[in-house]
Amino acid sequence: MANGSRQAAWEFFGAELKRRRENAALTQAELGARVFVSGGYIGQFEQAIRKPQLDVAQRIDEILQTDGFFDRLWKKLIKEQPYAAYFAHVVELERLATEIYEYAPTVIPGLLQTPEYARAVFLAGNPFATDEYIEDLVNVRMDRTRLLKDATRPKYWAVLHETALRIPVGGPAVMAHQLEYIASLMRERKVAMQVLPFAAGAHPRMGKMMKLMNFEDAPPTIYTEGVASGSLLDDPTLVRRTWASYDHIRAAALSPEASLALIESAAEDYRRCVSTS
Template sequence: MAKGAHGSRQAAWEFFGAELKRRRENAGLTQVELGARVFVSGGYIGQFEQAIRKPQLDVAQRIDEVLQTEGFFERLWLKLIKDSPFAAWFQAVVELERLATRISEFAPTIVPGLLQTPEYARAIMLAGNPFATDEYIEEKVRARLDRGRILKDAARPEYWVILHEAALRVPVGGAAAMGRQLEHIATSVKERKALVQVLPFAAGPHPAMGKMMTVMQFEDAPPTVYTEGVLSGNLLDEPAVVKRVMATYDLLRAAAVSPEASLALVESAAEDFRRCASTT
């Protein structure tokens, strides 16, 4: 996604927020009062109005009902999401990643998007879209790589990743591409852009069998959890649920090997793939 496109989309979200503020004030409602009627906090309404956070579709629909705006915010939301290279259910996650001060991920089968190389991302996209055009695949790859740029920023979030060993062993894109993907992870660790731990096969059963999770923490907002299913995703911010997910993440961290030993495992797997590629 080009920087100009992102800037244009951000300006459109700022228009969304300005209209929300204007119409809320015309209705004589405070942020807290509107939030109570659409089942979010007043602080969230303030963040929507400042284009810091983007509402989910059901919230935009409830805002239309309360403010009697005849579907204005739903239509604007759908237009903004349609213009995004990301799936509608993932767009909010991308926005939150840019705001997070810490991102903690557990990846049970594949390398997380923020750490993917172009070859790896392309192989993942092709596997899920075998009949798509090259243009479609490349657009999706560019969008995924654009997300990863937050780890290059001076104000980048603390990024903690727990990879199940399975994510190191499946040759996505072939042996050579997988070797380069693992080298990229090792480099990110050495440059202190990411802290990576590996949950080895030998650890056996663990508290998140087959389930990916992302915990995003913010400077001035409560943490949010993202989980994903087949062509769907869920953002969870109910405090009790988030607390349980964070406790599960702590258990995974305890079961994983140390960062130093994890780096050695990543580098060893990369070497295995390099040797495999050289013999084929």
């Protein structure tokens, strides 16, 4: 399903939600209270600005007595979208976020990847896949990276562990281009970056990626990822704890200026490997 037709399908979801809510003589606030979200969220669902999570769609079915209609439609739309089910909602939230903060312990974050780097990552995880399948994955990831090139892009701040700079994903040429691309984004002030150097030693959440997102009209959300799984968290206590961990990591990291110098130095090291091979 193409992006345009997928958006049209979510707009149908929203229109049906509005029609059936009004038929039940419920306001957005009343329905929201019964399914444990705000009335503003219901309005955003109806306008296809925000997509509900599955449990919310299921509760809507219960309250509106729609015999599983929204549950089935949600599952069909998620099945036909290009992202894994556990990650699809994260992509939607990235588009709505006003600020995105990431910590990447071993791999360059997807929003910053070049096509060549992304291809190497996908090949490593899918060694028997066809070229066509890999290219589809790369194209989907590159669609995500456009977020940081839009005029309305969110504020983006990432901390990379030095490990992510030193693992030669795809080989020296791919890594040189990848790091030069990140450096160009930093110089153009499209992103803010820091590097957590090896010398920093142990730190909170060592080895665990995290993405923190702030929104104009919704509580902050934390995303963490495991093997073929991910968790979206908005519990205030967990959010505060994760923000504290992120602040500790930023405090231990190099300054943006020193980080840029290290990234450019690593890129040059890879370039020398290419020229001498």
